Amino acid sequence: MTESGLRVGVIGTGYWGSKHVRVVNGLERVASVAIIDTREDRLRPLLRSYPSARAFTSLEAALPHLDALIVATPPSTHVPLALEAIRAGKHVLVEKPLATTTAGAWQLIDEAADAGVVLMAGHTFEYNSAVWRLREIVESGELGDLFYIDSGRLNLGLYQSDVNVVWDLAPHDVSIINLLMGRRPTSVQAWGSRHAHRRFEDVAYLRLAYADLGVSANIHVSWLDPCKVRRVTVVGSKKMAVYNDLAMEEKIRIHDKGVSFPVDKEDLTQPPTSYRYGDITAPYVPAGEPLAVQDDHFVESVVTGAPCLTDGLSGLAVVEVLEAAQLSLGSGQSVPLEERDGSLSLASA
Ligand SMILES: NC(=O)c1ccc[n+]([C@@H]2O[C@H](COP(=O)([O-])OP(=O)(O)OC[C@H]3O[C@@H](n4cnc5c(N)ncnc54)[C@H](O)[C@@H]3O)[C@@H](O)[C@H]2O)c1
Structure with a gap:
């Protein structure tokens, strides 16, 4: 220097x-x-x-x-x-x-x-103020008990020359979801298909299980979709949050929506007893590249x-998921991740 x-x-x-x-x-x-x-x-x-x-x-x-x-x-x-x-x-x-x-x-x-x-x-998304705002919302308990996370990263292109769509696009989703959960997943399953590329999958779906939290995260990545999508949805028992990275403003919207369980939770034949439609709020997210x-x-x-x-360990945590997803693409099986200290260092950016 x-x-x-x-x-x-x-x-x-x-x-x-x-x-x-x-x-x-x-x-x-x-x-x-x-x-x-x-x-x-x-x-x-x-x-x-x-x-x-x-x-x-x-x-x-x-x-x-x-x-x-x-x-x-x-x-x-x-x-x-x-x-x-x-x-x-x-x-x-x-x-x-x-x-x-x-x-x-x-x-x-x-x-x-x-x-x-x-x-x-x-x-990069771990340096995005919207992702940190979403993490605060999840941590605060405002959404209630987490049910599941759904993430979509779709577009037409850009095809990469040396990796499939999982290695290209899913690192973003995995790093965001690991940050939201404060840990690595316990297992990974993936499905993928090749369409416009002979060697590499250009469309794939991943399911990450965070078994200790009882939460699963579903990730859809695609180079072959007519619509550009960059969205993470977090669904909880009280509210649901949607982070749309393409939105010019109101990148995060919290929907006060949900369903009430039947009184007799043991009776699996009963549908939810009522639906709740409340306000949609948009928390402030500071700008910045x-x-x-x-x-x-x-x-x-x-x-x-x-x-x-x-x-490096945070980078490794993402690579572990991608490698497990790659194995699962071949075998069709869920791949457990080896146990090691599952927590990630989460100092403030
Ligand atoms: N963080 C993000 O949001 C984000 C977004 C896009 C791409 N990326 C990552 O950035 C990297 C590059 O992606 P890209 O889309 O810019 O690719 P690109 O193909 O547009 O650019 C890669 C460049 O690397 C050069 N190159 C290749 N091998 C080299 C070598 N051995 N020595 C010197 N130069 C070499 C190529 O000539 C080319 O100019 C990838 O790892 C990709 O995953 C990250």
Whole structure:
């Protein structure tokens, strides 16, 4: 780190990496930004927008000029590139998913700890104020006992070249739901199908069981849907909350709706006795770009040594679910997750 701040590199300057470049370039404690991509046609337009940035076509050439690296290349390259940086003593922020295997995620965690560098997973939605507001609502008990969570992330595209739709889109839902539940799920089941892609599933459904809480979460992810959907619904015994990330305002709406159980709960033939339709309220959600909050949090962790919210273990928790979902896609069976400390570190962002 120089006196004027951190020297940060972004490797992978495609769709998402170019957003990191914009965000990091504006951060106060960043002294310089390096852009790294094997494709020069990706670097050239960025150099026009950020003429002070240094550009490299290999990580090896860039590393001596960096204190920290953001990895925004395709998922299958995350572990080798992050390891190269960690072994050179650099702090790393790795885009979601942290790795494409749990073994890879563990290797990153172990080597980052040995090297004494920060390892952070780019779970952008955990830096989204609407997700934190939803977590407060769930924790407050306003919704009553949780029944289930339903999450949809659908659109036409963008097809990825090295992973299926589960590894591409579900990391967001899994990280959001793990944050809401404050823990990892106990088992995962998944169904998927291939339509416009020969090798990779482009439509999938996941069911995550949080058996100790008696809650299940259903996730629908798709690259092949006519409607863009980014929605999480949390249904409780008293109220129901809907977080619609596409809404310009009122991203969260709390519906005072529900059903009353029959008096005799043992009699399974009885339908609910009554339906309740009450007000819809929209709690205040502060504005702010989640990616900027996330990258600033990374810089804060590097500069101050403070633990980061989405550390390697949080990245691993998501990878474990994705790996289990991948197994389940093949077997059709529910896959239990191995027991380890199920709680996640949930310091405030
Ligand atoms: N957090 C989020 O909300 C979010 C959103 C979109 C994408 N992502 C993640 O960002 C990453 C990139 O996704 P994308 O959609 O921008 O992909 P992309 O294909 O648009 O860009 C990837 C870039 O990486 C470069 N690249 C590949 N291998 C390289 C290597 N070994 N060295 C240097 N450069 C290399 C490619 O040339 C390309 O420019 C993925 O991990 C994806 O999951 C995260």
